[in-house]
Amino acid sequence: MREWIYARIIDWRLHLFLACTVPAAVLVWAIGNGDLGPNPLETIRDTTGIWTLRFLLVTLTITPLRRMTGWRGIIRARRMLGLFAFFYAALHFISYVWLDQFFAFDGMIDDLTKRPFIMAGYASFVVLIPLAITSTKKWIGRLGGRRWQLLHRLIYFSAAAGVVHYFWRVKLDVQRPIIYGALLSGLLFTRLIRTCSRSEHHNSSHAA
Numbered sequence: 001m002r003e004w005i006y007a008r009i010i011d012w013r014l015h016l017f018l019a020c021t022v023p024a025a026v027l028v029w030a031i032g033n034g035d036l037g038p039n040p041l042e043t044i045r046d047t048t049g050i051w052t053l054r055f056l057l058v059t060l061t062i063t064p065l066r067r068m069t070g071w072r073g074i075i076r077a078r079r080m081l082g083l084f085a086f087f088y089a090a091l092h093f094i095s096y097v098w099l100d101q102f103f104a105f106d107g108m109i110d111d112l113t114k115r116p117f118i119m120a121g122y123a124s125f126v127v128l129i130p131l132a133i134t135s136t137k138k139w140i141g142r143l144g145g146r147r148w149q150l151l152h153r154l155i156y157f158s159a160a161a162g163v164v165h166y167f168w169r170v171k172l173d174v175q176r177p178i179i180y181g182a183l184l185s186g187l188l189f190t191r192l193i194r195t196c197s198r199s200e201h202h203n204s205s206h207a208a
Contacts, residue, residue, distance in 0.1 A: 013076065013077065013080065016077055016080060016081075017080060020055070020080065020081070020084040023047065023051045023088070024087075024088070024091070027044065027047050027048070030043070031044070041095070041099050041100060044095045044099065045092065045095045045096060045099070045100065048088050048089075048091040048092035048095055049088075049092045049121075049162075049165075049166065049169075050166075050176075051088045052085055052088040052089040052092055052124075052162060053159070053162045053163065053166060053180055055081055055082075055084050055085035055088060056082075056085045056155065056158060056159040056162060057159060057180065057183055057184060057187070058081055059078055059081040059082045059085055059155065060155065060156070060159065060184070060187045061187065062074060062075060062077055062078040062081065063075070063078070064187070064190050079135050082131065082132070082135060082155065083132060083135060085128065086128045086129075086131070086132040089124070089125050089128050090125075092121075092125075093121075093125050096108075096121075116168055117164075117165050117167075117168030117169045118165075120161045120162075120164040120165035120168060121161070121162070121165040121169075123157075123158075123161040124158045124159075124161035124162040124165055125158075127154050127155075127157055127158040127161070128155075128158050130151065130154075131151070131152055131154060131155060131158070134148065134151060134152075156184075156187075156188060156191070159184050160184060163177055163180050163181045163184055166180065167181070
């Protein structure tokens with residue numbers, strides 16, 4: 001019954017897509033109107049970085065939400081949300097390479113050795129690249145379901161590196177990154193409980 005009700009929501013994926021573009025649209029509007037505050041670069045960089053982390057966390061909530069609600073179709077939102085996480089991560093990275101460093105690659109390499117939060121940010125972004133590339137059904141067929149799932153569990157690493165990046169970046173006002181870290185810890189704990197439960201079920205089946 002619940003699945004029938006959810007299926008009647010008119011083109012919910014289109015609504016979700018439009019909702020996901022809102023942060024970018026608001027940022028573009030602010031840029032066009034010169035309403036980025038006293039430090040435009042920092043506003044662009046922080047906005048895209050925070051939304052990357054938010055989309056990563058929302059993506060990770062899809063599977064637990066599916067189990068709690070019984071809405072199997074919601075799993076189709078996970079790919080879109082994950083790709084938007086990559087989209088905002090790419091904007092965040094571009095804002096650093098272009099607006100902050102002006103493509104000075106020597107300075108970027110120097111940043112890696114001097115500022116640990118930059119290294120954490122790089123790690124988070126780099127891990128997202130293969131996940132975005134292999135997000136299609138064709139790649140699931142090429143890799144096989146099990147290997148594809150193992151690869152895409154790296155999203156937890158990307159989210160964790162993103163939280164660390166944010167925490168080290170803000171230095172003093174750490175309330176927000178701590179909240180994001182707590183949410184991620186909760187999702188990881190849920191995943192761990194699920195994995196342990198399945199392992200115990202598997203072992204008991206063999207024992208029987």
